[in-house]
Amino acid sequence: MACAVAWRCAVRLMLENELASELSTKLANKLANKLLTKHPNKSPDNQARKLENKLPALYTFRRCPYAIRARLAIKVSGIRVEEIEVKLSDKPAALIAISPKATVPVLHFADGTVIEESLDIMRWALALHDPDSWLAGRAKDNEDTDTLINTNDTNFKQALDCYKYPDRFPEHTQQHYRDVDAAVFLGALETRLSETRFLFGNNITLADAAIFPFVRQYAAVDIDWFNASAYVALRGWHDAWQASALFQSVMRK
Numbered sequence: 001m002a003c004a005v006a007w008r009c010a011v012r013l014m015l016e017n018e019l020a021s022e023l024s025t026k027l028a029n030k031l032a033n034k035l036l037t038k039h040p041n042k043s044p045d046n047q048a049r050k051l052e053n054k055l056p057a058l059y060t061f062r063r064c065p066y067a068i069r070a071r072l073a074i075k076v077s078g079i080r081v082e083e084i085e086v087k088l089s090d091k092p093a094a095l096i097a098i099s100p101k102a103t104v105p106v107l108h109f110a111d112g113t114v115i116e117e118s119l120d121i122m123r124w125a126l127a128l129h130d131p132d133s134w135l136a137g138r139a140k141d142n143e144d145t146d147t148l149i150n151t152n153d154t155n156f157k158q159a160l161d162c163y164k165y166p167d168r169f170p171e172h173t174q175q176h177y178r179d180v181d182a183a184v185f186l187g188a189l190e191t192r193l194s195e196t197r198f199l200f201g202n203n204i205t206l207a208d209a210a211i212f213p214f215v216r217q218y219a220a221v222d223i224d225w226f227n228a229s230a231y232v233a234l235r236g237w238h239d240a241w242q243a244s245a246l247f248q249s250v251m252r253k
């Protein structure tokens with residue numbers, strides 16, 4: 001009896017391994033993920049180890065806003081990855097080898113595939129599994145979503161860096177960066193969030209997760225000022241994100 005069970009198990013393993021090797025990286029990871037999450041106790045240790053070894057490696061830095069948004073999407077998708085915390089002042093050679101630009105986050109698959117842009121990582125994860133419909137409405141709002149995220153990553157990020165490090169940008173005062181440069185983008189977010197709970201309606205979408213980590217940095221520069229600011233709706237959105245179990249879970253040390 002024990003022998004028959006072991007045999008069936010071995011055949012299943014063989015088929016699964018064979019099947020996994022035939023599938024694309026995405027499907028293989030999906031399969032690995034399914035097996036590991038649905039049958040964690042049934043899997044023999046060595047199978048679990050084999051599949052664990054196939055988990056994509058996520059090079060990340062805890063406080064980096066780009067890495068945070070990648071971790072948010074990965075977390076919500078339920079896909080398992082092995083996180084490798086990087087010291088930006090001492091980057092691992094393995095990271096530089098797979099991604100010479102050596103920014104985080106970077107996702108590295110067992111087959112050598114590399115995704116080295118945070119938004120691409122988010123889209124990859126959500127394309128595989130999007131239980132909370134973060135990509136919903138993209139057909140309609142696709143362009144708006146991309147435009148808003150792009151403005152965040154360019155204009156707002158620049159204003160944010162100036163506000164955070166005014167000594168490096170002596171052209172204007174810190175207050176100018178906070179109240180003028182950053183206000184263009186934050187004002188647009190405030191308008192949206194005064195109308196709906198999230199940036200593209202009453203449910204979280206990709207844009208909320210992609211933008212929140214940057215607003216968090218802005219707020220943190222002078223949290224007392226932010227808490228007393230006229231950004232009433234933005235503050236509510238920021239505070240809800242900050243307190244959410246999802247955000248907390250990707251910030252754990």
Ligand SMILES: N[C@@H](CCC(=O)N[C@@H](CS)C(=O)NCC(=O)O)C(=O)O
Pocket residue numbers: 061063064065066067088102103104105116117118119
């Ligand atoms: N466009 C990249 C930007 C990533 C990025 O700039 N990450 C910062 C950390 S927040 C980084 O790795 N900087 C490299 C360094 O500091 O050496 C992405 O979206 O993934």
